Amino acid sequence: MMVAQEVLALSRRWLLVALRERLSLLFSVLQPAVWLVFFAGALGGAVDPRVVGTGDYIAFAVPGVIAFTVVGNGVTAAMPLLFDKETGYLDKLLSMPIRRSSLILSRFLFQTGMNAAQTLVILLVALALGVRPESGPLGVPAILAVTALLTLALTSAAMALACAVPSHGTFFAITGFVSLPLLFMSNAFVPLSAMPAWMEAVARVNPLTYAIEAIRLLVLRGWSGDVPLSLAALVVACVLLLAVGAWQFARQTSERIA
Amino acid sequence: MRSIIETEGLCRAFGDHHAVDGLSLAVAPGEIFGLLGPNGAGKTTTIRMLSTLLPPSAGAALVCGFDVVTEAEAVRRRIGYVMQQVSPMGHYLLTGREKTEIEASLYHVPRRQVKARAREVLELVGLSDSADRLVAGYSGGMQKRLDLACGLLHRPDLLILDEPTLGLDVQSRHHMWEHIRSLCDEGMSVLLATNYMDEADRLCDRLAIIDRGRQVAGGTPAELKAAIGAPSLDEVFLRHTGHALREEVA
Ligand SMILES: Nc1ncnc2c1ncn2[C@@H]1O[C@H](COP(=O)(O)OP(=O)(O)OP(=O)(O)O)[C@@H](O)[C@H]1O
Ligand SMILES: [Mg+2]
Numbered sequence: 001m002m003v004a005q006e007v008l009a010l011s012r013r014w015l016l017v018a019l020r021e022r023l024s025l026l027f028s029v030l031q032p033a034v035w036l037v038f039f040a041g042a043l044g045g046a047v048d049p050r051v052v053g054t055g056d057y058i059a060f061a062v063p064g065v066i067a068f069t070v071v072g073n074g075v076t077a078a079m080p081l082l083f084d085k086e087t088g089y090l091d092k093l094l095s096m097p098i099r100r101s102s103l104i105l106s107r108f109l110f111q112t113g114m115n116a117a118q119t120l121v122i123l124l125v126a127l128a129l130g131v132r133p134e135s136g137p138l139g140v141p142a143i144l145a146v147t148a149l150l151t152l153a154l155t156s157a158a159m160a161l162a163c164a165v166p167s168h169g170t171f172f173a174i175t176g177f178v179s180l181p182l183l184f185m186s187n188a189f190v191p192l193s194a195m196p197a198w199m200e201a202v203a204r205v206n207p208l209t210y211a212i213e214a215i216r217l218l219v220l221r222g223w224s225g226d227v228p229l230s231l232a233a234l235v236v237a238c239v240l241l242l243a244v245g246a247w248q249f250a251r252q253t254s255e256r257i258a
Numbered sequence: 259m260r261s262i263i264e265t266e267g268l269c270r271a272f273g274d275h276h277a278v279d280g281l282s283l284a285v286a287p288g289e290i291f292g293l294l295g296p297n298g299a300g301k302t303t304t305i306r307m308l309s310t311l312l313p314p315s316a317g318a319a320l321v322c323g324f325d326v327v328t329e330a331e332a333v334r335r336r337i338g339y340v341m342q343q344v345s346p347m348g349h350y351l352l353t354g355r356e357k358t359e360i361e362a363s364l365y366h367v368p369r370r371q372v373k374a375r376a377r378e379v380l381e382l383v384g385l386s387d388s389a390d391r392l393v394a395g396y397s398g399g400m401q402k403r404l405d406l407a408c409g410l411l412h413r414p415d416l417l418i419l420d421e422p423t424l425g426l427d428v429q430s431r432h433h434m435w436e437h438i439r440s441l442c443d444e445g446m447s448v449l450l451a452t453n454y455m456d457e458a459d460r461l462c463d464r465l466a467i468i469d470r471g472r473q474v475a476g477g478t479p480a481e482l483k484a485a486i487g488a489p490s491l492d493e494v495f496l497r498h499t500g501h502a503l504r505e506e507v508a
Contacts, residue, residue, distance in 0.1 A: 009363030
């Protein structure tokens with residue numbers, strides 16, 4: 001009960017701040033649509049259907065755009081923690097009788113909701129562009145579930161980084177450096193089979209690849225038997241990153257009393 | 259409970275720098291207890307240990323009868339901590355009322371009472387009329403008062419104030435003193451760190467002067483002045499801590 005009250009109160013803080021930043025909210029909803037229409041639309045003409053395995057490059061790119069959005073939001077997800085740490089407000093929060101995990105949990109919940117909303121927008125735009133997921137209407141909650149798992153993994157990683165860095169300058173330097181390679185070293189826009197061997201090896205340890213693979217199967221092939229395989233890999237990545245996040249968060253607060 | 263705060267040989271080192279070095283304090287319930295000392299003396303570090311934010315490197319502290327390390331949760335439920343620096347970031351886009359209600363929930367004020375409690379503390383610090391404005395538009399003094407209000411939400415037994423009137427104008431300081439006094443009259447105990455001698459003189463029942471992490475003098479303001487025949491607390495302070503500026507780098 002108390003945990004619910006804490007998580008709700010913190011989520012209310014995240015939500016109010018997000019709603020007041022209307023322009024930022026608008027852009028973050030519009031951006032993936034722009035990616036889908038312009039990027040995928042333009043690339044589609046240059047891509048060999050035999051390489052990507054479908055004549056519909058937009059459908060192929062939908063999972064990539066979803067992953068791109070989740071990566072971008074992962075960075076935003078850790079920002080309150082980063083700034084609370086720097087301004088000292090984290091101290092005030094930790095002097096309250098709340099569970100440490102509520103701080104993290106509320107952020108996961110909020111971010112999962114945001115990402116689900118954006119994924120729905122992407123799917124709607126894709127629908128308007130003629131993409132019909134093979135998995136049918138029930139594929140939508142399945143895609144949202146995959147997105148939620150990826151959100152958990154990336155939010156953990158971003159939170160861990162926010163705890164580890166000395167200041168937000170380092171945080172943004174690292175996330176800025178890592179975000180794009182993370183995307184392009186995955187199957188977001190190019191299938192693994194079309195990559196040089198070394199890049200394929202990198203892509204295979206990139207959790208994005210498995211989230212994208214699962215969503216891509218749901219969009220292009222329907223309820224394929226390979227979906228659970230990708231999901232299993234994604235769950236492993238989630239557990240690992242969550243452990244790193246929890247460890248870093250504990251370290252951050254170890255100067256303090258648990 | 260004999261004391262609301264009781265520390266025994268409390269120490270905190272950062273590397274080989276001893277920020278707090280064997281502090282033994284006893285604060286009686288209902289008292290306003292002042293913690294004075296030059297910059298870097300260890301006031302904030304002491305307060306952070308008493309607020310369960312920093313584990314002591316040696317010694318022990320009981321707050322409201324509970325150990326700050328092994329019974330941190332019980333301590334947190336009973337203290338209100340008002341930090342030295344105001345932290346408007348992250349609340350820029352919240353109104354004073356929203357921030358207050360959110361913190362009330364974090365202090366586990368029963369859901370039905372959250373709104374009323376927020377209204378009550380905002381009224382107490384004179385922010386009722388500005389409660390629905392964004393914190394971003396508050397002056398420094400209003401933000402300080404908002405922080406004080408947020409420290410009162412769960413009706414703590416002990417209020418820990420780290421330089422509550424830093425940067426406030428004369429009117430706001432007098433108001434703040436009145437608030438603190440009236441809280442004390444209602445039975446709350448107060449630990450107050452300050453660099454203002456007039457504030458300590460006017461407000462504190464007893465005080466401790468600390469320097470380089472150690473207590474160098476203690477007693478009621480009158481006792482401290484009488485002991486060395488000084489007219490003001492400023493004199494007392496300088497007599498005990500010297501005139502040299504403190505090197506912040508240890
Ligand atoms: N996290 C930390 N890491 C290293 N040194 C620290 C840390 N926190 C405080 N110190 C050092 O401990 C000493 C005491 O600092 P503290 O903030 O407790 O002083 P203070 O009495 O509150 O001073 P002020 O009046 O300036 O607020 C200082 O020398 C400070 O540099
Ligand atoms: Mg201080």
